[in-house]
Amino acid sequence: MDWMNDLMALARCTPWYxxxxxxxxxxxxxxLAIRQTLTPAQQEQLDAYLSACxxxxxxxxxxxxxxxxxx
Numbered sequence: 001m002d003w004m005n006d007l008m009a010l011a012r013c014t015p016w017y018x019x020x021x022x023x024x025x026x027x028x029x030x031x032l033a034i035r036q037t038l039t040p041a042q043q044e045q046l047d048a049y050l051s052a053c054x055x056x057x058x059x060x061x062x063x064x065x066x067x068x069x070x071x
Contacts, residue, residue, distance in 0.1 A: 003065055007065075
């Protein structure tokens, strides 16, 4: 997907994206520490929820791209 490569290239030079990325990286150790306190079943449930949220975000990104191409 060429558009995905273009998107990632744009993200690498966009300060807002880079700031968001740094925020995620800073929060990850705390998240992982909390996740480790959960049972394996709870971890799976949490992971499934996060994956569903990520997939929803990916879907929205693709829809935005398609809307832009159609206009």
